[in-house]
Amino acid sequence: xxxxxxxxxxxxxxxxxxxxxxxxxxxxxxxxxxxxxxxxxxxxxxxxxxxxxxxxxxxxxxxxxxxxxxxxxxxxxxxxxxxxxxxxxxxxxxxxxxxxxxxxxxxxxxxxxxxxxxxxxxxxxxxxxxxxxxxxxxxxxxxxxxxxxxxxxxxxxxxxxxxxxxxxxxxxxxxxxxxxxxxxxxxxxxxxxxxxxxxxxxxxxxxxxxxxxxxxxxxxxxxxxxxxxxxxxxxxxxxxxxxxxxxxxxxxxxxxxxxxxxxxxxxxxxxxxxxxxxxxxxxxxxxxxxxxxxxxxxxxxxxxxxxxxxxxxxxxxxxxxxxxxxxxxxxxxxxxxxxxxxxxxxxxxxxxxxxxxxxxxxxxxxxxxxxxxxxxxxxxxxxxxxxxxxxxxxxxxxxxxxxxxxxxxxxxxxxxxxxxxxxxxxxxxxxxxxxx
Amino acid sequence: xxxxxxxxxxxxxxxxxxxxxxxxxxxxxxxxxxxxxxxxxxxxxxxxxxxxxxxxxxxxxxxxxxxxxxxxxxxxxxxxxxxxxxxxxxxxxxxxxxxxxxxxxxxxxxxxxxxxxxxxxxxxxxxxxxxxxxxxxxxxxxxxxxxxxxxxxxxxxxxxxxxxxxxxxxxxxxxxxxxxxxxxxxxxxxxxxxxxxxxxxxxxxxxxxxxxxxxxxxxxxxxxxxxxxxxxxxxxxxxxxxxxxxxxxxxxxxxxxxxxxxxxxxxxxxxxxxxxxxxxxxxxxxxxxxxxxxxxxxxxxxxxxxxxxxxxxxxxxxxxxxxxxxxxxxxxxxxxxxxxxxxxxxx
Numbered sequence: 001x002x003x004x005x006x007x008x009x010x011x012x013x014x015x016x017x018x019x020x021x022x023x024x025x026x027x028x029x030x031x032x033x034x035x036x037x038x039x040x041x042x043x044x045x046x047x048x049x050x051x052x053x054x055x056x057x058x059x060x061x062x063x064x065x066x067x068x069x070x071x072x073x074x075x076x077x078x079x080x081x082x083x084x085x086x087x088x089x090x091x092x093x094x095x096x097x098x099x100x101x102x103x104x105x106x107x108x109x110x111x112x113x114x115x116x117x118x119x120x121x122x123x124x125x126x127x128x129x130x131x132x133x134x135x136x137x138x139x140x141x142x143x144x145x146x147x148x149x150x151x152x153x154x155x156x157x158x159x160x161x162x163x164x165x166x167x168x169x170x171x172x173x174x175x176x177x178x179x180x181x182x183x184x185x186x187x188x189x190x191x192x193x194x195x196x197x198x199x200x201x202x203x204x205x206x207x208x209x210x211x212x213x214x215x216x217x218x219x220x221x222x223x224x225x226x227x228x229x230x231x232x233x234x235x236x237x238x239x240x241x242x243x244x245x246x247x248x249x250x251x252x253x254x255x256x257x258x259x260x261x262x263x264x265x266x267x268x269x270x271x272x273x274x275x276x277x278x279x280x281x282x283x284x285x286x287x288x289x290x291x292x293x294x295x296x297x298x299x300x301x302x303x304x305x306x307x308x309x310x311x312x313x314x315x316x317x318x319x320x321x322x323x324x325x326x327x328x329x330x331x332x333x334x335x336x337x338x339x340x341x342x343x344x345x346x347x348x349x350x351x352x353x354x355x356x357x358x359x360x361x362x363x364x365x366x367x368x369x370x371x372x373x374x375x376x377x378x379x380x381x382x383x384x385x386x387x388x389x390x391x392x393x394x395x396x397x398x399x400x401x402x403x404x405x406x407x408x409x410x411x412x413x414x415x416x417x418x419x420x421x422x423x424x425x426x427x428x429x430x431x432x433x434x435x436x
Numbered sequence: 437x438x439x440x441x442x443x444x445x446x447x448x449x450x451x452x453x454x455x456x457x458x459x460x461x462x463x464x465x466x467x468x469x470x471x472x473x474x475x476x477x478x479x480x481x482x483x484x485x486x487x488x489x490x491x492x493x494x495x496x497x498x499x500x501x502x503x504x505x506x507x508x509x510x511x512x513x514x515x516x517x518x519x520x521x522x523x524x525x526x527x528x529x530x531x532x533x534x535x536x537x538x539x540x541x542x543x544x545x546x547x548x549x550x551x552x553x554x555x556x557x558x559x560x561x562x563x564x565x566x567x568x569x570x571x572x573x574x575x576x577x578x579x580x581x582x583x584x585x586x587x588x589x590x591x592x593x594x595x596x597x598x599x600x601x602x603x604x605x606x607x608x609x610x611x612x613x614x615x616x617x618x619x620x621x622x623x624x625x626x627x628x629x630x631x632x633x634x635x636x637x638x639x640x641x642x643x644x645x646x647x648x649x650x651x652x653x654x655x656x657x658x659x660x661x662x663x664x665x666x667x668x669x670x671x672x673x674x675x676x677x678x679x680x681x682x683x684x685x686x687x688x689x690x691x692x693x694x695x696x697x698x699x700x701x702x703x704x705x706x707x708x709x710x711x712x713x714x715x716x717x718x719x720x721x722x723x724x725x726x727x728x729x730x731x732x733x734x735x736x737x738x739x740x741x742x743x744x745x746x747x748x749x750x751x752x753x754x755x756x757x758x759x760x761x762x763x764x765x766x767x768x769x770x771x772x773x774x775x776x777x778x779x780x781x782x783x
Contacts, residue, residue: 005773147505166454237773250774320449328454335448355454360461362513363558367537368667368721376773381721382765399772407452414458415558421450 001204003228004238008408009254010166010329012200012205013275015204016295017288018169024299025312027100031073031303032340033059034086035094038133039140040066046372051078056107056279059096065299068131068141071107073281074100074303087325087339088332089305095340098130098303100185110227110276117186121273130273132280133341136160136171136234136263137326137343146192147382148255154193156259158243159186159267161209162227162234165327169345170284173297175209179216182264185271187220188263198222200264201243205229212305221225231329232406236261238375265346289312289350290377291320300341306348307337312398322356329407370419372408376402380391380409380419392433395426403427460557466665470656471524471711477639477649481587482532484647490527493539497523500544504552504683518557523544525565528646528707529751530572533583538576542568547696562758563718566751573751584642594632595623602642603627603702604747607688621690628691636701643703647769650701657710666714669723672710673730674737675700681738705737708750718758725761725768732757 036042043060053059053072060070079099086093097410118126128143148154159182163171175182182200190198200217202210204226214224227233237248239261246257254261262270265283272278279304288295292315300309306323323355324331325345341348370380378399387397403423410419478486501519505512526542546568551560583590584602593601600615605675606627610620626632635641637647640728647653660666682699689695699705712734713719721730733753 008456075721241773247774250772270665319443320446322443322449322453324453329452331451331453333446333448333451333453335446337444337446349453357457358449359459362516363556365460365463365558365716366719366721367463367716371722371770375771377775378772379664379721379769391734398729398769402772405451410457411452411454412458413465414460416455416459422454424450425651 001228002225002242003230004233004241004375005377006373006408007238008373008411009229010411012229013166014172015283017286017297018172020173020296021171022284022297023312025308027074027102027104028301028304028308030079030102030305031098031100031301032084032305033073033096033098033303034069034084034340034342035060035070036086036089037070037139037302037342037344037418038068039138040064040144041351042066042094043070044053045081046092047078047081047096049078049080052076052107053078053098054107055112055241056281059098062128062404064070066141066144068128068133068143069279070096071096071131071279071281072096073303074098075103075105076101082269085336085339087342087345089332105241110279113211113273113277115275118188118191118274120192120194123188123376125153125383126129126274126277127192127270130269130279132266132269132273133343134263135265135283135344135346137270137330137344137346139178141156142262145260146189148193152255152258154195154255154258154260156197156244157186157195158197158239158259158261159192159194159198159264160234160236160239161199161200161206161213161264162239164203164205164229164231164234165329165331165347166231167288168286168327170208170286170297170346172206172209172269174264174284175206175213175315178190178268179212181255181268181271182213183216183220183222184275185267185269186222186262188270188274189260189267189411193260195260199243200224201227201233201239203227203229203233209328231408232404235375235404235406237404250399270370283341283343285309285345286347288347289314289352290355291318291350291352303340305338305340308336309341309348310350316350319353320350321353322350322351330405359416363413364417367414369412369414372409374411375406375408376404378403380423383426384417387422392426392430396430400426401430446610447706456781460518460744462515463665465522466663467660467711468517468524470660471521471528471646473595473652473655474528474646474649474707475524475701476741477652478528479573479643481639481648482585483588483591484739485532486586488536489530489532489539489645490524491536492536493530494523494528494564496540497526497543497547501547501552504548505556508552510552510556513557516557519547522551522564524646524648525563527569527714529569529644529704531580531583532585532645538572538579542572545571548716550706558717560717561761562755563712566635566712566755569659569751570755585647587640590635590640592626594635594641595626597626598623602747603632603698604741607698608741608747610688624688625690628689628694630694633694633697633701636698647704647707650706655712657706660710660714666710667723667726668725670714670719670730671709673727674713674733675705677731677734678705678738681735681769685738685742687742690734699738699741703741703748708737708754709733712750713754713757720761720764720768722765722768722770725764728764728768729761732760
């Protein structure tokens with residue numbers, strides 16, 4: 001079966017949500033919409049305190065070339081524009097606070113339109129205007145990936161349905177419940193890129209999704225590939241390796257091997273934007289973990305506080321000890337449940353004291369586990385020594401910048417060394433040195 | 437939003453937020469378990485003396501490890517079992533007739549000088565137990581090379597006619613052992629026979645405490661390979677290259693197959709290949725590097741056995757390859773993803 005080099009087999013822990021249809025909780029009374037939800041330049045707010053907005057109204061304009069607009073996710077009134085805690089930035093970010101009027105009145109711009117004659121440029125524009133970013137977690141502006149430079153022809157579009165992080169089932173449910181939406185959106189993306197070859201990569205722990213998607217894909221002439229269940233199969237470079245047996249060059253991008261990768265959730269968002277003119281203001285989030293009473297997949301509005309999500313799942317059970325935005329391998333732990341759901345939030349995972357407990361780290365015993373599992377072919381054990389001693393030039397020579405922070409090395413380390421933490425430090429120091 | 441009825445006390449750490457359940461201590465104690473069959477064998481073959489020597493060696497290794505960690509102001513980590521392994525391995529590498537203080541002195545050297553002076557577990561560049569054995573060899577050569585004991589119901593050499601030499605010494609010094617007017621060729625023919633190879637395999641011959649029974653060492657070693665705690669490449673490369681070299685190099689061969697098995701089961705090869713060359717800290721970290729390491733150990737062992745000054749060469753081979761490990765590591769990096777044709781960069 002198709003797969004990539006390295007990686008680890010993880011306990012999936014997806015059972016508590018994989019069979020539950022996506023539920024829609026009541027609208028939040030207030031949403032908190034940060035102007036930075038994507039990689040790149042933040043949006044600039046174009047509303048003021050007191051501005052009346054509708055669901056889908058633009059509240060932030062793109063702040064630069066690699067940037068997208070931000071939209072209101074409810075109808076109501078802007079009550080504040082303030083610097084508020086952000087789940088990923090590690091600090092405070094300009095956030096528009098909107099009080100919902102409960103009516104969920106859509107913006108006038110949201111209109112269905114015929115799509116048969118849309119040109120690639122129209123699709124890219126629609127995707128940008130809708131504020132779509134990669135919904136698998138990285139949140140890179142999607143329109144940018146759809147406009148590759150002239151000298152980088154794209155042959156293959158890969159749709160990512162791996163969802164290799166334990167606990168998360170949001171993409172799984174999207175594939176089961178909206179297979180035709182995924183395929184329709186995929187069609188628009190393929191048209192924007194001008195590619196003929198489209199493959200959907202799905203891990204073989206989701207045979208029902210493989211079946212549903214194969215049925216839907218057959219009509220469009222797309223291919224579904226079953227991939228071996230192994231983490232991080234859903235990482236962009238590993239997915240390309242598994243599907244096409246091509247390696248993205250070190251320091252390069254998927255377009256360097258003539259392909260583009262998009263997540264299944266993003267494909268649905270593209271469909272909504274292109275056909276219905278609906279911007280990205282909601283998404284499916286898996287709310288799960290041993291410290292959540294009733295784990296669920298929820299269709300929620302961007303900007304909904306995480307606390308509302310947990311309450312929609314029966315609240316906390318036991319003693320919540322760790323709250324993670326995303327999955328357990330790459331997700332970011334946050335210190336409060338007042339942070340909002342972002343466009344890239346695929347999951348909210350709450351661990352209890354037992355599952356959050358971590359052992360103290362010890363000295364490396366050179367067992368070599370980390371080298372065996374590194375999907376990027378790095379030697380984490382050596383990078384760790386270089387990073388810890390701040391030998392940044394040596395860390396760079398040994399390609400620390402190629403680290404995708406998947407966490408496999410730290411997962412298998414018997415000495416419980418926080419390898420990813422050290423590599424992030426080295427990467428940020430190197431980046432800081434390179435700044436002019 | 438209503439005030440929650442609870443206070444969240446959330447931990448924030450870098451990802452990943454889940455870890456596999458292996459720990460350094462689990463690894464080490466499993467290795468200890470894998471060494472128990474050979475321990476039982478040493479008591480069976482050499483009597484309660486073996487228990488005394490292994491016990492003293494382990495107790496003093498643990499004690500000196502803890503004392504030096506306290507003295508150096510380090511976290512005391514003796515519960516991880518690594519000092520227990522060092523103590524066991526050192527005792528396994530001693531002749532059964534050595535005086536009681538030798539394992540104590542050896543353990544002190546192993547854990548204080550070789551291990552803790554260099555930074556403790558993970559930082560020593562050579563195997564502590566083997567370094568201590570080398571230290572004892574040069575300091576008390578008489579005690580370390582002449583204190584062999586016959587096993588229960590057996591002899592030191594595996595031959596009835598020879599009472600003081602170990603099997604590998606018979607192979608190396610048949611002339612001297614047979615004495616003036618003796619029949620060295622006859623000795624070699626007797627040695628390279630199935631009954632003797634059988635004794636070497638089951639362990640009913642003289643030798644260091646823990647090395648005599650290839651069978652009991654294999655039981656423990658295969659257990660560790662099965663659990664993937666040690667890399668099969670090192671023992672396979674090591675034993676394989678010893679076999680190959682013994683096959684092609686000239687030597688006192690009389691029965692070709694028995695001669696080869698004599699090399700594999702005689703002496704400390706099984707103990708070395710399964711339990712000492714596989715030490716994580718002092719062996720290379722990549723698969724390719726481990727092949728090179730194992731083959732290097734095999735070449736050196738055969739060279740020492742055939743042409744060196746000692747009948748046995750396992751300890752020094754592994755020590756020499758330990759020293760070469762950083763170089764091997766440097767030249768056997770894993771292949772970087774996306775660098776298919778990369779010329780090796782100097783760092």
